[in-house]
Amino acid sequence: MATPANLLRLCLRPNRRLSTVYSIPFPRPATSRPLSTTQWRGKIIVPTEEEKAFTGEPGPDIRNPGEFLAGLLEEEDITNEEREEAQRMLADWEKLDPKVKREYDTLREQVDEGTRGLRALQRVKRSTFWHEDEVDNDMLTDEVGEDDFEEDDIMAMGHAKLEEHREFREYARLAVWEMPLLSRLAKPFQPPTEQEILRFRYTTYLGEVHPSDRKVVVEFCPSDVPGLTPAQQLKLKKLAGARFNPEKEIVKMSCERFEHQAQNKRYLGDLVDKLIAAAKDPTDMFEDIPLDTRHHKFKPKIRFPKDWHVTEERKKQLGTIREQALLLDESKRKEGALVDGVRTIQEALNVRVDGPVLSLKGRPTPSLRASR
Amino acid sequence: MPVPNSLRCLVRPSTGLPVSIPRTAASLGVPSAGLLGTPLLAAASFSTTSSRSEGASGIAKNHHRGGKKTFTVKKKAFVLERGKSPLPGERKAYRKRIILSNDNALAVPWLTDLGPAELSNENNVARVMGIPEEVQDQLRASEAFKTTQCWRMFRKPAVLVRKETVDLTRRMDRAAQNNEMLRLVVTGDKVAGKSLMLLQAMTHAFLNDWVVIHIPEAQELTTACTEYAPIPNTDPLQYMQPVYALKLIQAIKKANEKVLSKTFTRNAHPHLPQNIPANTPLLTLANVAKESEAAWPVFQSLWAELTAQGVARPPILLSIDGLAHMMKISDYRTPAFDLIHSHDLALVRLFANAFGGGLKLPAGGAVIGATSRSNAPRCPSLELAVSRREVEQRIEASSKAAGSGSGAETTATATEEVPQRDPYFRGYDDRVEAVLRSVEVLRVGAIDKNEARAVMEYWAASGMFRSVVDTKTVTEKWTLGGNGVLGEMERASLLSMRM
Structure with a gap:
């Protein structure tokens, strides 16, 4: 089927190349290290297979459709149909006038020459002041032809704003319509039974990969472990060491040694089993070693004293105390037994001024005179 | 125009180097120095090059134009006239003086002096009573007054009789009646009146003709500020403090003059510097200590006589303030440069022995120690012992109350746990705990x-x-x-x- 369209397609195929206008972003380290004297280095980009295959310039051996078709026929991974087609087309090419072939060659060379400038690798200038050619991913628009107004549409910024709004609305729809459906998945809380003494805690980063998403923490109370005597419980606490919280009476252990959460959990479960087995082992009950709580700082819990609450009784009590105190004061005042510091001093002064009057040089002594 | 400059005008410019005539030459009237333009230095004839000889430059260097000389008047150093500075030791004496009366204060008309039985009388609780003159002297001699107390504000020293005072003095009386030893630690919050409680106990003892041996600051014995020497033939090795012993003997003598003069020796003491036969007043024995060399043997003899069994002896009050200093490892060193435990110092050992219950007195007595909250080294054993004894006392009291019938408070205190040693703390002292194992604790609290x-x-x-x-x-x-x-x-x- 040597349709002209097919022929043209095949003819243009050797000229196919990747666009060579790369925008190479200004490489910058993701997190800038402070005070580093070493030169930063960009990430080494390993070219993919496709990039390796199309190096831009066609091979020197393929200069016209005839050579390309011959090369195609030599390849093994083409179907029979393609092979037949290629053979037919090669035959057609062979039938062509040599003059036409030569014209084709010259045309190709001219096209090559003309597009050389376009194919040249364009590098972003690093030394520009604002890094103007750098791509900014945080912008609403791509800033290409942003300010061109064609009088037929709103401008790029407007479109971008609308797009942003659409995104907001999408999430709002999610929140309104789909989030309530999550409650269907909720399970009623069932308190752990006496057999379930271990409490595990897992960590998820909602699908993200994180180094601590494998971590599992287990907590249990030694006195909840069934079948342990008080001595064995004490030994269990001693074995737990710094993982025992003497205030809450809880042993807390964690594991992130293994790659998967399940492995870590299994390890912790086994460890608890081992601890209980060791606590039950009567060969050495560690009676000579006191429980060590140096790792824990006891915080005194300050509570409002019960006696300080002003109840009705207390009010009555206080009332009587005050009344009695006032009565005592009053009776003392009547007797003249109430001691007044100021009056005592005044009286003592009055007694003393009977003798020679002391006066400051050049000044009257009003207080003494008044008291006389 | 000065002469050298005017002469310079005559010099031909072609000679190059500026040549100046030394001022000395000009002033000395050197005859017409080069009127014809011949410079003073010998220039080579027929040479157009400027002379660069050593002498030329030397002249140029020596020449200096006298600038304006500034004459600055130096400021005289400002001398502050401070008057006469106090003599050595005067400041300390001022700081340490004890003032017991204030003439400007008014005399309180209703103030009565303490009698022998007043401090143990329950009716006197919540009354302020004066200390008699005689007892004032005795207390002053045994350094019971302190500078931090407010004696200097009042006409005469007076004390408030508190519930704790009556409690303490009654215990003392009981001990003296039963010929027993009261072993008691006074503790309490800062400025709650612990030292004053000690003073009241001493007052009571003086009023009742006890012998009082008071150590005003235990730190004077243990912070290595007084001389010490090993006592030979002791095991474990003990140390005497002769200078302090002399001071103590003198204080005892002065404070207990009346009692000591009425008490007589049982044995002769021929080994002392002055021969003391039997039946000599103890005051004479105390008087033998004139120098620190003889102080320790005299103190030993005095103590042996005071504790001698079988003769009439007064009750003895041993009191010490700043107990924590006595319950630590002292700052003294052995000849091998190891630290000495305070209880290996003979004087402190006497007190420790008394606290521990190893002392039997012929007429009974008391040993009372007051803790301090301001000048006290950290002493975990003391703290533990005090808190433990307090709880034990409460439990005992509640069990007694339960025995007598009222069981309402029993449930509250019976649940209390006696504090125990922290098994992982290293700073405890076994000797201190052994000493304080069975003392009584009196907590001086707030007044009502x-x-x-x-x-x-x-x-x-x-x-x-x-x-x-x-x-x-x-x-x-x-x-x-x-x-x-x-x-x-x-x-x-x-x-x-x-x-």
């Missing part, structure tokens, strides 16, 4: 409002507190003073500058 009223009335009557002493004022000061901490009340009302 009656006592507060009594003491404030005394202040007001002395003219030191300018206010009406009614319930409102008393409650105000009582609250300001940390709910009745006596020292804090003093600070709030007496020692404030507000008049």
